[in-house]
Amino acid sequence: MAKIDSAFFNLGYLDRLSYLDTPVHRLDPRSKLITSLIFIFVIVSFHKYEISMLLPFMLFPVSIASLGEIPFAYLAKKIMIVAPFAVMVGIFNPVFDRGILMHIGDTGISGGWISFISIMLRFILTISAVFILISTTGFTGVCLALERMKVPKIFAVQLLFLYRYIFVLIEEVHSMMAARALRSFNGRGMGHKVAGGIIGHLLLRTIDRARRIHLAMHCRGFEGDIHIMRAMKFRPADALFIVAWSSAFLCFRFYDIPGIIGKVTGGMFR
C-alpha cells in the first residue's frame, strides 16, 4: 500500500517539475523530443562491448538536468526503480560470454562483464534522458509534440488518456487495497487468490469507466478527432538546441574522446 502511495505522489512530483520555468522548460517540446530521440538512437548504435566511448554522453543528461533544475537524487531514485529490467537483460552475459577481453592488473575481464556494464551504462543514459525529457516538458507536452510530428493521432491521444486516468486508476487500486487490508487478519485474505479477484474487478470497473468516458465525449460533439489548442513555437533557439547537441552526439560517436584525452594527458606526463 505504502508503495502505491509513494508511486502516486512521485508521479505528481514529476508533473510538478514540468511546471518549472527554466531555459530548458521554455524550449519547444518538439526540439527536446527530437534531441532525446537522436541521443537514444546514437547510444543504441554502439557495438556491445563499448564502454569508454559512452562516457562523454553523460554530458547531455547531466547538463540538461542541472539547467532544468531536476534534482539528481530524484532522477537516481527513478532510475533505480526501473533498473531491475535492465539487470535482467544483461545478467546472463557474464555466464555465457566468458572469453577474456581485457586485463586490469592480473585479473582478466570477460566479454560478458564488459557487455553487461555497457548495457547498464546505456540503460542509465537512455532512461535518464527520457525522465529528463518528461520532467522538463510534461507528459502532455511530449504527447502533443508527438502529434505535431505526425505520429498517428491515435497513439498520442492514447498516451494522453493513459496519463489522465493513471491517477484515477491508482486511487481506485489504493482504496481497494486498503479495503482488503482492513478486513484481512493474520495474513488471511492477503493471498494471490484475492488479488486475482481484485484485478479482475478492476478491469471490469475500468471497462465501465471507459464506456462512460466515451459517452461523455460523444455528449460534447466528439466524432473521432481530438482537437487540442496549444500554441507551439519553434524558435531559432530550438533549432540551435537540436543542431548543437546532435553534432556533439555525432562527435562523441565517431571520435574516441576519452581515448584522445587519455593520449593527450598521457603525453603530458611522458
Add this chain to the structure above:
Amino acid sequence: MSHHIVEVKDLFFNYPDNIPVLKNISFRITHGESVAIVGANGTGKTTLLLHLNGYLVPASGSVRIGDFPVTKNTLNSVRRTVGMVFQNSDDQLFMPTVRDDVAFGPLNLGIPPEEVEKIVENSLTRVGALGLKDRPPYKLSGGEKKAVAIAGVLAMSPDILVMDEPTANLDPRARRRLIRLLSSFEHTKIIATNDLDMALDLCGRTIVMHNGEIMADGTTKDIFSNGEILEKSQLERPLVMQKCPVCNSEY
C-alpha cells in the same frame, strides 16, 4: 422558443437482457422550467437521462428536443442543445488540463481557436473557476471538478441542462455554491437527484419515478408534502420540511 422544449412520449426501454427498465414514460418540459427527477436507486433515472441526448434509443415511443425528434440524423443538433453533466466528474474531465477540457466541445463544433479561447474564459468565469485554467483535472477537489465539468458543458451554449446527481459527494459548502450557481442559470434544467432539499431549492416541478414508471408529476411542494407518494417511492421528506429536532416544531 420551441427549441427549449423536452417532450417524451410513451417511452419504453429494455436493456439487452430484456428486463424492462423504463415503462410508458411521458412528460413535457417547457422553456425555462426546472424539473427534478427523483426516485430510489435503480429506478431508471440515469437511463431516462441518457435518452434525452440520444445516447440510448427507446424500444418504443419518442423523445423530442425542441423542433426535432431525437434520431440518428438530428443527433448533432440535439447534443448541442442538451448539455449533460455526469454524476462522476472524473468521467467527464478527460482532457489533460482544465482549459483543454472546456475547449473540447467548442473545438468539436468547429469554432475557430481564437474564439474558443474566449468561450473558455467566459465559461470558467461563469462557474467561478477561471483560476483553475491551467491545472490538470486530477488535482482539483470534488467541487472544483463539478464546476469545471459544468463549464465544459456551458461552453457549448446548450439550451437545456441535464444533470445526474450534481450534488453527490460534495461537501456542504461546495453543494451550496453549486445550488446557487445552478439557480443563476436560465436554462431549462432537468436534474436527476436524491438530494430532495436541493430539488426543493431549485426545481418548481418534480417527477417521481418508481420501478421504471412515473409515479407522480407535479409541483415540488405538493409532492414532498404527500406522505403516501414519498413512502411508496422509498423517499423521505426533505430535511427542511421535517420536524425541527431541537424544538420539535412542525414545518
